[in-house]
Amino acid sequence: MKLPNFPDKPYQLKNFIGNEFIQASGAEFEIHSPHYGKVIGTGKQTTSSDLENMVSKAKQAQIAWGNTPIKERTIVLFNLREVLIRRCDEISEMVSLENGKTLTEARAGLMKGIEVLEFALSIQNLDTGAQMEVSRGVTCAYRREASGIVANITPFNFPAMVPMWTMPIALVLGNAYILKPSDKTPLTASLLAEAFQEAGLPSGLLAVAHGGVDTVNAIIDHPEISAVGFVGSTKIAQIVYERASKNGKKILALGGAKNHIILLPDADPEVSGVGISDSFTGCAGQRCMAASVLLAVGEVGDQIAKIKSRAESLVLGSDMGALISSEQVEFLKDAISKAEAAGAKIILDGRNVKAPENCQSGYWLGPTIIEISDQNSEVATKELFGPILTIYRCDSLSQALEIENKNPYGNACSVFTTSGGLAEEVIQKSKAGMVGINIGVPVPREPFSFGGIEASKFGQGDITGANSLLLWSHHKKITTKWQMQKDHNWMS
Numbered sequence: 001m002k003l004p005n006f007p008d009k010p011y012q013l014k015n016f017i018g019n020e021f022i023q024a025s026g027a028e029f030e031i032h033s034p035h036y037g038k039v040i041g042t043g044k045q046t047t048s049s050d051l052e053n054m055v056s057k058a059k060q061a062q063i064a065w066g067n068t069p070i071k072e073r074t075i076v077l078f079n080l081r082e083v084l085i086r087r088c089d090e091i092s093e094m095v096s097l098e099n100g101k102t103l104t105e106a107r108a109g110l111m112k113g114i115e116v117l118e119f120a121l122s123i124q125n126l127d128t129g130a131q132m133e134v135s136r137g138v139t140c141a142y143r144r145e146a147s148g149i150v151a152n153i154t155p156f157n158f159p160a161m162v163p164m165w166t167m168p169i170a171l172v173l174g175n176a177y178i179l180k181p182s183d184k185t186p187l188t189a190s191l192l193a194e195a196f197q198e199a200g201l202p203s204g205l206l207a208v209a210h211g212g213v214d215t216v217n218a219i220i221d222h223p224e225i226s227a228v229g230f231v232g233s234t235k236i237a238q239i240v241y242e243r244a245s246k247n248g249k250k251i252l253a254l255g256g257a258k259n260h261i262i263l264l265p266d267a268d269p270e271v272s273g274v275g276i277s278d279s280f281t282g283c284a285g286q287r288c289m290a291a292s293v294l295l296a297v298g299e300v301g302d303q304i305a306k307i308k309s310r311a312e313s314l315v316l317g318s319d320m321g322a323l324i325s326s327e328q329v330e331f332l333k334d335a336i337s338k339a340e341a342a343g344a345k346i347i348l349d350g351r352n353v354k355a356p357e358n359c360q361s362g363y364w365l366g367p368t369i370i371e372i373s374d375q376n377s378e379v380a381t382k383e384l385f386g387p388i389l390t391i392y393r394c395d396s397l398s399q400a401l402e403i404e405n406k407n408p409y410g411n412a413c414s415v416f417t418t419s420g421g422l423a424e425e426v427i428q429k430s431k432a433g434m435v436g437i438n439i440g441v442p443v444p445r446e447p448f449s450f451g452g453i454e455a456s457k458f459g460q461g462d463i464t465g466a467n468s469l470l471l472w473s474h475h476k477k478i479t480t481k482w483q484m485q486k487d488h489n490w491m492s
Contacts, residue, residue, distance in 0.1 A: 002103055002318065003035055003096075003103075003317055003356065003358075003359065004033075004035065004093045004094075004096040004097035004103065005093070005097075006033065006036055006038070006040070006097075007040055007041075007097075010039060010040060010041045010042055011031070011040060011041030011042075011187055012041065012042065012043075013031065013041050013042065013043030013044075013186055013187060013190065013210055014043070014190070014210075015046060015050060015054070015207070015208055015209055015210055016189075016190065016193040016206065016207055016208035017050075017053055017054050017057060017207050018057045018203050018204050018207075019197055019203040019204070021190070021193075023044060024043070024044040024045060024046045024047065024050050024209075024210060024211070025044065025047050025049065025050055026044050026045030026046060026047045026050070026211060026214070026215075027044065027045050028042055028043070028044050028045075029042065029043055029044070029045065029183055029211075029212070030042055031043065031098060031183075031184070031185075031186065031187060032184075032325070033097050033098060033100075033362075034098075034099065034100030034321070034322035034323060034324055034325070034362055034363045035096075035097070035100055035317070035321070035322050035356075035359050035362045036358075036359055036361060036362055037326065037359075037361030037362045037363060038361060040097060040098065040187075041098075041187055043183070043186060043210045044210070044211075045210065045211035045212060045214060045215060046180075046209040046210055046211040046215045046218070047214075047218075048218050050209065051178075051209060051215070051218050051219065051222060054178055054207040054209060055149060055178075055222060055224045055225065057203070057204035057207070058149045058176035058177075058178065058204055058205065058207060059148075059149060059176070059224060060204060061176055061202055061203060061204030061205045062146070062148060062149060062174070062175060062176035062204075062205065064202070065146075065174055065175075065176065065202060065205055066145070066146045066148075066174035066175075068174070070123070070124045070172065070173075070174070071124050073171070073172050073174065074120075074121055074123075074124045074172055075200075076171070076196075076199050076200050076201050077117060077120055077121050077168055077171075077172055077199075078121065079198075079199035079200055080117065080168070080195060080196060080199035080201075081114060081117055081118070081121070082199075083195045083198045083199050084110065084113075084114055084117070084195055085114070087191070087195060088107060088110060088111075089107075090191065091106075091110055091160055091188065091191050091192070091195075092106040092107040092110055092160075093106070094159075094187050094188050094191055095109060095110065095159050095160050095185075095188050096321070097187075098159065098184075098185045098186075098187050098188065099156065099157065099158075099159055099185050099188075099321075099324070100284065100286075100321045100322035100323060100324060100362075100363065101283055101284075101321045102317070102318060102319065102320065102321045105282065105283055105321060106160070109158050109159075109160050109161035110160045110161065110164070112161050112164075112443075113160050113161045113163070113164025113165065114164070115445065115446050116164055116165050116168060116169070116446055116464050117164060117168040118446065119168075119169070119446040119447050119464070119465065120168035120169045120171075120172045121168075121172075122447070123169070123172055123173070123469070124172070126466075127144060127469065129141065129142055129143055129144065130142055134479075135489065136485040136487065137481050137482065137483060137484070137485040138479065138480065138481045139479070139480045139481075140477065140478070140479050140480075141477070141478045141480070142475040142476060142477050142478070143475070143476045143478065144173065144469070144473050144474075144475060144476075145174070145473060145474055145475075145476050146173050146174030146175045146472070146473055147173075147175055147226045147227045147250065147471075147472055147473055147474065148175060148176070148224070148226045148227075149175065149176045149177075149178065149224050149225050149226060150170050150175045150176070150177055150178070150225065150226060150227040150228070150229075150472055151177070151178040151179070151180065151219045151225050151227075151228050151229070152166045152167070152170070152177070152178075152179055152180070152228070152229040152230070153180045153216055153219065153228065153229070153230045153231070153232070153240065154179065154180070154181050154182060154231055155182050155231050155232045156182035156184040156185040156324055157283065157286045157287055157288075157324070158287070159181060159182070159185040159186075159187075159188035159189065160188050160192065162231050163179055163181065163188075163189065163192060164192070165231075165450070165463050165464050166229050166463065166464075166468070166472075167179065167192070167196075167206070169464070169468055169469070169472060170472040171201070171205065171206070173469065173472050173473045174473070175227075175472055175473075176204065176205045176206075176207075177205065177206050177207070178207045178208075178209055178219065178225065179192075179193075179206070179207070179208045179209070180208075180209045180210075180211070180215055180216060180219055181208065181210065183210065183211060183212050184324055184325070185324075186210050189208045189210075190208065192208075193206060193208050216240070217243070220240065220243050220244050220247060220249070221243075221247060223247075225249065226249060226250065227249060227250040227251070227471055227472060228240070228244045228249055228250070228251050228252075228253075229251075229252050229253075229463060229471065230251070230252070230253040230254065231253075231254045231288075231463070232253075232254075232255070232256075233255060233256045233383070234255030234256040234383075234409070234455050234456065235255075235256075236255075237253035237254060237255035237256075237457075237458050238253070238255065238455075238458055240253045240458075241253040241458035241459060250459075250471055251458070251459050252457070252458075252459035252460070252461060252462075252463060252468075252471050253457070253458040253459055254288070254451065254452065254456065254457055254458075254463060255409070255452075255455055255456050255457065255458065256288060256383045256385075256409060256411075256455070256456065257288040257289070257290075257292070257383060257409045257411035257412060257452065257456050258292050258293065258381065258382070258383050258407050258408075258409045258411075259288075259289065259290065259291055259292050259293070259409075259411055259412040259413060259414070259432075260291075260292070260293045260294075260295055260400075260403070260404040260407065260413050260414075260430075261276055261279065261291045261293070261294050261295065261413070261414045261415070261416065261440065262295045262297065262397065262400045262401070262404070262413070262414070262415040262416070262417075262426060263276070263294055263295065263296050263297060263300050263303055263304075263415075263416050264297050264298070264300070264397065264415065264416065264417040264419070264422060265297065265298040265299050265300055266417055266418045266419055266422075267300070267303055267416035267417050267418065267438075268416075268418060268438075269302045269303045269305075269306045270306065271416065271438055272303045272306065272307070272416040272438070273303060273305075273306025273307050273309065273310050274306075274310055275414075275416065275438060275439060275440035276291055276294060276303075276307050276389070276416065276440050277306075277307045277308075277310035277311045277367075277440075278310070278440055278441075279291035279414075279440025279441050280292070280311075280367070280387060280388065280389040280440075281311055281314055281319075281320050281367045281387045282320075282441065283321065284320055284321050284322060284323050284365070284386065284387050285384070285385060285386040285387035285388060286323065286324060286385055286386065287441075288411055288412075288452075288456070289411070289412050289434070289441045289442070289443055290441070291389060291414070291440055291441075292383070292384065292388075292389070292390065293380055293389075293390050293391075293392060293403075294307075294389055294390065294391045294392070295392055295394050295400035295403060295404065296391055296392070296393050296394065297394045297395075297396060297397055297399075297400050298394075298395075298396075303416070304347075304391070307369070307389070308347060308348050308369055311348055311367035311369065311389075312348055312367065314366075314367060316353060316354075316355065316356055316364055316366065317356035317359065318356075320366075320367070320387065322359070322362045322363045322364055323363040323364070323365055323386060324363065325363055326363050328363065328385070328386065329363045329364070329365050331384075332365055332368075332384060332386040332388060333351050333365065335378060335379055335382075335384055335388070336349070336351060336368055336370065336379075336388065337351075338378060338379075339370050339372065339377060339378070339379045339390075340370075342374070342377060343373065343374075344370045344371060344372045344373075344377070344379070345370070345371040345372075346368070346369075346370055347369040347370065347371055347391070348366075348367055348368055348369040349366075349368060350365050350366025350367050350368040350387065350388075351365065351366070351368070353365065353366030365386060365387060366387070367387045367389075368386075368387060368388045368389070369388075369389045369391065370388065370389070370390050370391065371390075371391040371392075371393075372390055372391070372392055373392075373393075375392050375403055377390075380392060381407075383409075397422060397425065397426075401425075401426065401429045401430065404430055404431065404432075405429070405430070405431045407431065407454075408454060408455045409452070409454055409455050409456045410431050410432050410433055410452050410453035410454030410455065410456050410457075411432060411433060411434065411452035411453075411456035412432050412433070412434040412435070412436065412441075412442050412452065413426065413430040413431075413432035413434075413435050413436070413442075414435065414436035414437070414438075414439060414440055414442055415430075415435075415436070415437060415438075416438050417437075417438070423437045431453070431454065432452065432453065433451050433452035433453040433456065433457065434450070434451075434452065444465070446464060446465060447465045447466060448465055449461075449462030449463070449464050449465030449466065449467040449468060450462055450463050450464045450465070451463055451464075451467070459471075
């Protein structure tokens with residue numbers, strides 16, 4: 001078993017401003033390692049005056065950057081890809097240390113971020129604008145221009161991947177960019193800033209602002225910041241969306257999820273067993289794409305047995321990581337106990353799991369499978385964000401889809417089947433922005449965009465891919481006529 005190394009001394013977290021690491025001036029906060037349950041660093045909250053310094057430097061730098069040809073801006077991203085691959089082990093170790101992921105999961109998250117970077121590299125060739133002669137002597141064209149100074153507020157669960165969903169795209173489009181990482185997992189952001197610095201990004205274009213709610217509000221309220229991205233819970237996403245909208249900003253806020261997997265009797269037990277188990281246990285269930293409710297249609301005993309067998313074989317620390325905090329462990333244990341008291345059957349119980357060696361003070365919960373008879377119970381409807389799978393038995397696919405459609409979220413839905421016709425029915429009738437066929441975690445690969453619908457997303461477009469470009473930029477439309485034509489109509 002390979003766990004991240006505990007630091008010899010606590011990290012001293014600093015903001016990144018103008019290619020320098022500078023101590024913020026607000027109140028101090030601590031950073032804990034979920035594996036060890038101990039302090040690994042301290043930082044200070046970003047104040048309004050700290051943010052003002054960032055914005056001032058960003059504003060000066062963005063003017064020159066926005067006037068730089070996109071092919072020249074892209075050179076920095078080519079350099080960045082090399083830096084990130086060379087420093088992949090170092091960054092992955094930091095993600096694992098502060099987030100609780102296994103090292104394999106931490107590396108996979110960074111590699112997904114690099115995939116988005118590779119899409120950003122392609123924008124120089126894909127996004128070439130448009131021009132058309134719309135009437136005799138009259139042409140219309142558009143040019144893409146940067147939004148200016150933009151910001152992204154990211155969650156604890158993917159300290160490298162989620163920032164990398166937006167940083168490369170926003171920067172290559174000509175913006176200056178401010179990152180506000182989660183105060184639970186802020187250390188990775190410093191390594192990303194170093195990587196951009198090493199890649200040759202001009203001073204002032206990237207800033208990292210640490211802190212909590214006050215820092216978020218200062219970013220949303222700042223008049224010079226024109227666009228904001230957010231990923232987090234639905235409750236906070238809606239608050240951020242409404243506040244940013246009232247301030248006249250472009251905003252895309254991704255919220256939570258309660259993802260359903262429909263398991264049909266014809267599903268391959270080997271495929272469904274691994275796919276569904278890995279979906280709810282991967283990243284200790286702390287991802288918006290994790291399986292949460294299994295809608296078991298008909299006789300699927302063999303498939304469920306495979307799911308349980310796979311889940312109970314996982315070794316904590318190497319196959320599955322820790323949860324983000326002791327409070328989250330207690331919240332999940334309480335949810336399991338409440339379900340049990342209400343009559344649910346605990347098929348696999350992770351509450352009394354043994355922690356890995358030297359990690360007894362960490363935040364651990366083993367895979368848990370609960371079978372319920374009430375589709376409206378808390379474990380079936382509330383986002384838990386942990387390695388818990390709730391099973392509800394359905395008589396038909398129609399009943400399963402009816403339950404899925406009642407879900408207020410609209411992030412992801414999957415179906416496990418060997419029937420193309422039944423899979424197509426789920427694609428057409430499910431209420432989700434991302435659908436998987438025999439895939440437990442249906443994350444689109446670039447250039448296909450990531451994003452849900454309903455209460456899982458507030459705003460337009462998606463956070464990655466081609467659908468993200470208008471969040472970080474706008475089109476300037478140009479109509480041109482140089483001389484009067486002998487034959488003309490109302491358009492000319």
